[in-house]
Amino acid sequence: MIFDFELIADSIPKMLMGIGLTFQLLFLSAILGLILAVLLLLMRISGKWYLSWPAQVHIYIFRGTPILVQIFIIYYGLPQFEFIRDSIFWPILREPFGCAILALTLNTGAYVSEILRGGVLGVDRGVLEAGAALGLSVRQKFIYLTVPIAARLSLPAYSNDFISLMKATSLASTITLVDMTGIARTIVSQTFAPYEIFISLAIIYMILTWVFQKTFGRIEKYLSRYVKPEGLA
């Protein structure tokens, strides 16, 4: 087949017009998802069954089902319930954008909470005992020892999840949102040139992935400054 490079040159700027929406979906659900993840984590490690149990159910459901199905359930399913249409959340859930954010948040929150839990479990018990022996309270140990150490331990896995989330934002195009993927689909339906368009789109996502990986790599390096001795040990 012959590649139509002119079409590619034409369509890339058009697709990039959707990058703003892609970023909104990504950053908003990443931030909300992180907050949710911390809440779920605190519920899980609270030691109280009535907190830990709902958190585990949430995590099990959202990790156990495809995100596309979750988006569809929220977008097509929720409006069926009258109490949802009557609730204060309706103005958000009525919009596909709100539904996409909700689905992405609930999904990434479940994954990230497991990542953070891994970090918390990875904190050296001896370090926490040293804190206790110095008289730090449970809360002080958590804030000053567990959180910073667990954050560093979680970062590599978190950066993977963040990139997955970026790729998952493309699914929002299935519920009428015109992010980069949404624009690409529109162009394809007009030009009947799926290869050129989708390959260009893939390249854009790859560049974004590269940028985010580099950024997280820098943060990891900074946070690991105390893990490996500089120069000679």
Place this chain on the structure above:
Amino acid sequence: MTNIAPAASPETLIQMKSVNKYFGNFQALKNINLEVKKGEKIVVCGPSGSGKSTMIRCINRLEEHTDGHIIIDGNELTDKVKDINAIRREVGMVFQSFNLFPHMTILKNLMLAQRLVRKTSKAEARETAMHFLERVKIPEQADKYPVQLSGGQQQRVAIARALCMKPEIILFDEPTSALDPEMINEVLEVMTDLAKEGMTMVCVTHEMGFARSVADRVIFMDAGEIVEEAEPEDFFLNPQNERTQKFLSQILTH
């Protein structure tokens, strides 16, 4: 609850009376009785798994004893003890594996508990930290991270960190066992200095030279029991119990 603590002399800092400790069905401590007065230095030795760590970890309640009484500076350790952290800040602890806070510089390691627990001002906490870093002879490492220090330096930092809280007692759990041989002495020197200054110390160690020169009493544990308790001279030259004799012959020829 009534205070069943018998009238120990006022300068008794640690009193353990008929203490038992179970892990599930396994009895790790059997009828432990121990009294440590202010300024005393106790060395605890015994085979691996004999309950030495468990005993000293009960003293600052990193482990909870199952029954019996533990009274620290007049406060009995119970479930109801109002503020275990108030007791813990009077009881310093140095661990075999140093357990420095890896994400903080040496200076921050020494300042954290002062700031959070003692509510010391930042300037004062820093001053105290530098004072004790000088005492353990590594003030120049203040801005490094623990991983950048040798094992011996890390353990000296851990001792300085405990001292910054101005504790009444310091517990040592095999402080030199994780160290390369050439670093053992620098840590023992710091501990010997502390002992000379009158610090109350309970020290689990197999460094018999240290025990001889510093200890007021040596305690030998085996299978969760205190088998023998004696002044160092008697302990080493004239051990009474057969188990002590066997243990000593093993580590002294070793």
